[in-house]
Amino acid sequence: MTKITLGKAINAGLRVAMEKDPKVVVMGEDIGKLGGVFRVTEGLQKDFGEDRVIDTPLAESGIIGTAVGLALRGYRPVCEIQFDGFVFPAYDQIINQVAKMHYRSMGKIRMPVVIRIPYGGGIGAVEHHSESPETLFAHVPGLKVISCGDPVDAYWMIQQAIESDDPIVFFEPKRRYHEKAELDESVPPSLPLHQAKVLREGTDATLLCYGPMVKTCLQAAEAAVEDGRNLEVIDLRTIAPFDLATIFASVRKTRRAVVVHEAPYSFGPGSEIAARVTEECFYHLEAPVLRVTGYDTPYPPSRMEDDYLPDLDRVLDGVDRVMGY
């Protein structure tokens, strides 16, 4: 068993998927010789060749649009969009074509396409490199939207996503690419793709998070112990479809919930979760479901991002508020 970073775990997962199925092709900008700007695809082109690890022209709609054609031909494309803010030229192909092809064909066509997007802030980048657009995809019927919080999940979730016959947008927490964990490849994944994971059991309130906020929330839960608070932490893993059963069970137990994400506050994933929990667990709640999130601004210049992003203090403040009712 070795320690592996989240970025290398995705690389290893891609490699396994490509070895298992010759129809898996990886495509995107700079993913070949360079191995991607985050080196997530490093070495794959050398081992699988240029026909399976396709360095594309610099045009996002073209990446997704040609992936649709490859999928129609029986391939399983894994597309890399270089950064979150660059996905929008491809948005039409993703939401009108990739997402709807199975529906439009009345089930005759499948679109096993994975769209990998390094996302989120905290790396000191310039504009368009730090955004969290997951809601814009989660709102689209036909798409599934996932994110991993640690290297072990990263390794398995990328493989599960590639095996899925539904199209999946895989948001990779770029500031966690270098986080390390022990990975035992011989131990099968503990959960199916769309099930949330209870990372820490608690009794006083539930922290609901995914992607880069998983680590932040675990740290907050540790810190809260000093205040005598026992927090449950759930990694949602899938944003669409949310694993409502796991969320409801936790909230019925703790009676309080705080949703944490980097995406803006209004109309974000937290809004949906808060609404669903209110509908389903109304009589169990001691407080409204609160949200600790980014703000309703464009992602700010990087010297201000520490103030924009939810951090340990803001999460604990959210916990204080939810306990105060």
Place this chain on the structure above:
Amino acid sequence: MSESVPGPAPEVFAPHKAPVSPPQASEEVEFVQLLTPEGERVEHPDFTFDLDDEAVKGFYRDMVLVRRIDSEATALQRQGELGLWASLLGQEAAQIGSGRALNKRDMVFPTYREHGVAWCQGVNPLNLLGLFRGVDQGAWDPKDNNFHLYTIVIGAQTLHATGYAMGQQRDHAIGDADNGEATIAYFGDGASSQGDVNEAFIWASVFNAPVVFFCQNNQWAISEPIDRQTRIPLYQRAAGFGFPGVRVDGNDVLATYAVTQQALRRAREGSGPTLIEAYTYRMGAHTTSDDPTKYRLSEDLEHWKLKDPIARVHAYLTRHAGLDHDYFDEVDAEADKVAAELRAGCLALPEPELTDFFQHVYVEETPQLAEQREQFAVYAASFSADSEGEG
């Protein structure tokens, strides 16, 4: 400094009224033509029509039938049986000529107007109506006839075609001009302005994908004329992307056949993409929702009627193949029969089931959607329970 810039200053803003190109309808256009509007065969140095008169008879029949299917569908829309129809009137030669050049294994990516190509591929015309009647989204399986779903988003399918062609490449299905595979993407002059079409050109070029881009330049993108899309003839754009472009008389079924056949052979043998601009004219409206008298001159229409794709084949077959009225009457009678069947079939298309719209959103349905479907079913059933109670 100015000495290094010879000639007049570049025109920064050219008035819309003074297009460099393309020519107006009244001007002569340079293109590949093998059959004149008068029905006379002509030679071209690069393209030959190598089939016999039996094949020309077949093309005539195809064109008459698809025109009749089209006029029946237009009538059905006017009678409220279809929500919308996109007519192919005037574009029969472009579609039948290119469609008949396809081999069984070639793959077609249409827009929403390629009823004639669908016909060539063996798609039941009734299946095209379901989409426009609103009972389904296209009831044919693209794999059955190598004819993909209609694509409404303008130009999106050119990228799908290019990706599919890249798949053919990876499957080693090319390398033989007769037995290899190619892909053909249909789009219009309006689509040539879309980013996706230009990206498809780039992809096809740099990967040398076996794809033929077949642009039916019918002069109008709804109400926007061709000079709102381009300042140069569309086929010339191909040169900038690094592959050949050909302009063909889109109302000449012999020429569209010959040009498409050569482009497909080129793709199948592994020589890469071709852009074909079929220069034609949309005789009707963009769809049944617009009124072309608001945006174009009736003289233009009259001018193009003289170039009718069917009339010139009729003239050729009469003068040079010795066909008499009997043959043409036979084809007309067959067209009426096809139209009657289409009408009866359209009226008999089954209404969708109440919960059908929940189906096929996902391969593996989400719990949320399953829950919504159940809730809707219960809600819908409550009405029939109510009415039973009242009865």
